[in-house]
Amino acid sequence: QTRVGYYGRTCPRAESIVTSSVRSAFRSNPTIAPGLLRMHFHDCFVNGCDASILIDGSNTEKAAAPNSLLRGFEVIDDAKRRIEAICPGVVSCADILALAARDSVVLTRGTDWPVPTGRRDGRVSIGSDTFTNLPGFTDSVAEQKDLFRTKGLNTQDLVTLVGGHTIGTAACALFSHRLQNFTANGGPDPSINRAFLAQLRRLCPQGGNGLRRVALDTGSEGRFDTSFFANLRAGRGVLESDQVLWGDASTRAIVQRFLLGARGLAAFNAEFRRSMVKMSNIGVKTGTNGEIRRVCTAIN
Numbered sequence: 001q002t003r004v005g006y007y008g009r010t011c012p013r014a015e016s017i018v019t020s021s022v023r024s025a026f027r028s029n030p031t032i033a034p035g036l037l038r039m040h041f042h043d044c045f046v047n048g049c050d051a052s053i054l055i056d057g058s059n060t061e062k063a064a065a066p067n068s069l070l071r072g073f074e075v076i077d078d079a080k081r082r083i084e085a086i087c088p089g090v091v092s093c094a095d096i097l098a099l100a101a102r103d104s105v106v107l108t109r110g111t112d113w114p115v116p117t118g119r120r121d122g123r124v125s126i127g128s129d130t131f132t133n134l135p136g137f138t139d140s141v142a143e144q145k146d147l148f149r150t151k152g153l154n155t156q157d158l159v160t161l162v163g164g165h166t167i168g169t170a171a172c173a174l175f176s177h178r179l180q181n182f183t184a185n186g187g188p189d190p191s192i193n194r195a196f197l198a199q200l201r202r203l204c205p206q207g208g209n210g211l212r213r214v215a216l217d218t219g220s221e222g223r224f225d226t227s228f229f230a231n232l233r234a235g236r237g238v239l240e241s242d243q244v245l246w247g248d249a250s251t252r253a254i255v256q257r258f259l260l261g262a263r264g265l266a267a268f269n270a271e272f273r274r275s276m277v278k279m280s281n282i283g284v285k286t287g288t289n290g291e292i293r294r295v296c297t298a299i300n
């Protein structure tokens with residue numbers, strides 16, 4: 001399947017070019033780091049890690065609602081252009097995206113790891129596939145576990161990978177249903193901390209701009225750390241799907257493990273690396289499957 005250093009002979013500069021493209025984009029706009037991490041996740045869950053998410057067109061994955069807020073596509077295109085100029089037809093867009101996701105974690109001061117490469121690019125991208133294969137922001141713990149299990153990921157992988165929400169933001173529209181009329185008698189989601197509820201209502205007033213963005217990890221949106229889990233413990237999770245991970249005993253136990261001081265951080269980092277490598281290998285196309293795209297936005 002995939003292996004570390006796959007392009008060592010055929011395009012030795014490939015990985016450093018990706019890093020340089022991501023780094024220079026990050027310097028002018030740090031929100032591309034969470035954008036690229038999430039993009040890789042959404043690629044892997046739909047038809048495997050095959051860059052199907054990068055295809056332009058009216059009914060493609062990229063055009064579908066669950067992907068409408070993704071950012072950083074131009075960073076992948078830039079890296080691909082620079083790599084094609086020195087080793088044409090060698091490096092897949094799927095690998096560029098997997099490497100860029102790793103680089104995004106490193107740039108936000110998270111853990112580093114070697115990314116196995118050798119993925120080939122898919123030749124199919126169908127918008128409606130996103131609805132069945134991507135998790136929803138109101139999914140229960142059982143639904144999240146089931147979906148991850150169909151991708152070969154267990155409960156520990158689930159909690160660890162959702163820890164990716166330690167960086168980045170969410171649009172008000174995706175969680176404002178929790179702020180009022182959530183319970184049968186019209187109240188807010190009772191799992192939200194009282195002070196935090198007031199804060200979220202100020203940031204996302206009723207009838208306000210649903211596209212306004214709020215940190216998923218309050219106070220630490222730019223830093224890849226375990227603060228996100230501490231926020232869940234405090235009832236300061238922003239997404240409903242995140243806060244329920246604290247409400248369920250099986251997932252709470254994993255969250256608690258990541259909160260054991262320096263040992264917790266070390267455990268999160270070690271498990272995040274491992275779970276990312278697992279996720280990055282979902283449905284990988286190798287050998288004669290797929291192709292090496294000439295440009296990442298179109299099938300050859």
Ligand code: HEM
Nearest residue numbers: 034035038041069135136137161162164168169170171241
């Ligand atoms: C049950 C699983 C998950 C659900 C329901 C979920 C849902 C969401 C939602 C609703 C947003 C806000 C999107 C927006 O408003 O732009 C978001 C953002 C994000 N997600 Fe997830 N997610 C899940 C798992 C993951 C995983 C496994 C990763 C990566 C390892 C990830 C990485 C991110 C990142 C980095 C952002 C911030 C994006 C940005 O700032 O542009 N998520 N997620």
Ligand SMILES: [Ca+2]
Nearest residue numbers: 043046048052
């Ligand atoms: Ca894909």
Ligand SMILES: [Ca+2]
Nearest residue numbers: 166217220223
């Ligand atoms: Ca953080």
